[in-house]
Amino acid sequence: MENHLSLAESSEDSLLTPLAGAPEESLDPADWTAFSAFAHAALDDALDFMRTQRERPVWRPVPAAVKAELRAPVPRSAQPAAAMYDEFKRCVLPYPTGNGHPRFWGWVMGNGTPDAVVAELLAAAMNPHVAGYDQSAALVEQQVLGWLAELLGFPAGSSGVLVGGGTEANLLGLCVARNTRAGFDVRSAGLQGGDQPELVVYASTETHYWVEKSCEVLGLGRRALRRLPCDAAFRIEVSALRAAIQADRQRGARPLCVVGTAGTVNTGATDSLEALAALCREEGIWFHIDGAFGALAALSPALRPSVRGLELADSLAFDLHKWGYLPYGVGCTLIRDAATHRQAFAGGASYIKPLARGIMPEPFVFADRGIELSRSFRALKIWMALKLHGAAKWGRLIEQNVRQARYLAARIERERELELVAPVPLNIVCFRVRSQGGDDRQRDALNEEVLLQIQESGVAVASSTRLGSGFALRVAITNHRSRRADFDLFVDTVLEIAARVRRENAGP
Numbered sequence: 001m002e003n004h005l006s007l008a009e010s011s012e013d014s015l016l017t018p019l020a021g022a023p024e025e026s027l028d029p030a031d032w033t034a035f036s037a038f039a040h041a042a043l044d045d046a047l048d049f050m051r052t053q054r055e056r057p058v059w060r061p062v063p064a065a066v067k068a069e070l071r072a073p074v075p076r077s078a079q080p081a082a083a084m085y086d087e088f089k090r091c092v093l094p095y096p097t098g099n100g101h102p103r104f105w106g107w108v109m110g111n112g113t114p115d116a117v118v119a120e121l122l123a124a125a126m127n128p129h130v131a132g133y134d135q136s137a138a139l140v141e142q143q144v145l146g147w148l149a150e151l152l153g154f155p156a157g158s159s160g161v162l163v164g165g166g167t168e169a170n171l172l173g174l175c176v177a178r179n180t181r182a183g184f185d186v187r188s189a190g191l192q193g194g195d196q197p198e199l200v201v202y203a204s205t206e207t208h209y210w211v212e213k214s215c216e217v218l219g220l221g222r223r224a225l226r227r228l229p230c231d232a233a234f235r236i237e238v239s240a241l242r243a244a245i246q247a248d249r250q251r252g253a254r255p256l257c258v259v260g261t262a263g264t265v266n267t268g269a270t271d272s273l274e275a276l277a278a279l280c281r282e283e284g285i286w287f288h289i290d291g292a293f294g295a296l297a298a299l300s301p302a303l304r305p306s307v308r309g310l311e312l313a314d315s316l317a318f319d320l321h322k323w324g325y326l327p328y329g330v331g332c333t334l335i336r337d338a339a340t341h342r343q344a345f346a347g348g349a350s351y352i353k354p355l356a357r358g359i360m361p362e363p364f365v366f367a368d369r370g371i372e373l374s375r376s377f378r379a380l381k382i383w384m385a386l387k388l389h390g391a392a393k394w395g396r397l398i399e400q401n402v403r404q405a406r407y408l409a410a411r412i413e414r415e416r417e418l419e420l421v422a423p424v425p426l427n428i429v430c431f432r433v434r435s436q437g438g439d440d441r442q443r444d445a446l447n448e449e450v451l452l453q454i455q456e457s458g459v460a461v462a463s464s465t466r467l468g469s470g471f472a473l474r475v476a477i478t479n480h481r482s483r484r485a486d487f488d489l490f491v492d493t494v495l496e497i498a499a500r501v502r503r504e505n506a507g508p
């Protein structure tokens, strides 16, 4: 019989030539004892780095020489470990974003924790493939998802999945919404049929820009997105939403999903989630909540009322790497109706068919709940953190951050040179240096210069946004290391820089 399975086209294939006596290799160390000494030293350096963050500038620019060194060509053969590690300590370790520092309050970033360093180390050592399988990592993820659902008021039996971050978590929620409420089989038909109804997603002008990205990625296009106006407290206007839904229905479009936000990125506002949930129920529209950081306010009994209605969502997305203080990247999607979640993503192929026994007795639980097939052990750092600290500690730290935001806001209100430019319902403070006679453009330029000098000073990192009234400095506190005195130092430095910039602008 002719052999169709012959491995090589030609007997000269070098891969088949036996290398008599050649050693076989692996990536494990030749000397585990020496490697262990290196690894322990690296762990000590990692912990020292975390312990001493307060002593360093919050941020510093990467010097040109370091940038050049980091453009060196690919190492084709081994370099000595000592040289590699020396380069890491010179070029990499000293130039982080700075978000571990007690005075980093730009955008919305978490700090990371020492215990999560240990969790990441152990997760990397185990390196499980968490698509599913009969293994501990899948059970840990299942347990963590159950804990998170319970803490946020989602019913037992709801579904969920850990993902890389809030953008992906929100995308998955919107994808389940699309597949569940489109009214036709989106998974097989796609969105290219000419006779399909136009699908509409409703959000507010304050909804984070993940919503545009997701509408694009999901093939809905940005034209599917209605951004509705907000009230003075930056919450979606429910009456405008109701009117938009009616208008879309009248012209034959199909309202798909309303996106509410618990904790907007600009100001920390929370939409009237109960009103949105009621409207969605009446209208048969999917209700998705982006609670990227705000959802975790529910862990504080005192703050829970400010995000009430969270538990009414069909899908809820949030991050653990912001107000859960864990290192990147871990976010979570919870889906109330587990069947809709599975129906949105479940798939199969001959090579992933479950067998009667063994390591894969059932379909991939987690690969069937999202986009990733090969998945890392994100759950371990949440599992360890909750066991080591308890959920109540997260709640207390979140409350501490909200108290710090109010402390900062009160200090700003006392300073004649400064003004708040938005309410402070949660942990975000938007403010600016007041103008002294100049026009809006000069005021914005002054504030931008003050912000840049603050960042460059290494004293603190805040970021910026534009609210209706112009350029604002923005402080978002999701930082378990900040202390009240840090905010006083920040305000003192802002005032000092503002005075100096004004003097310089006034000329000699």
Ligand SMILES: *Cc1c(COP(=O)(O)O)cnc(C)c1O
Binding pocket: 108, 164, 165, 166, 167, 168, 208, 210, 261, 263, 264, 265, 290, 291, 292, 293, 319, 331
């Ligand atoms: C940060 C944020 C997101 C995006 O989350 P990533 O984890 O950065 O992808 C979405 N919505 C809000 C309100 C956010 O603050």
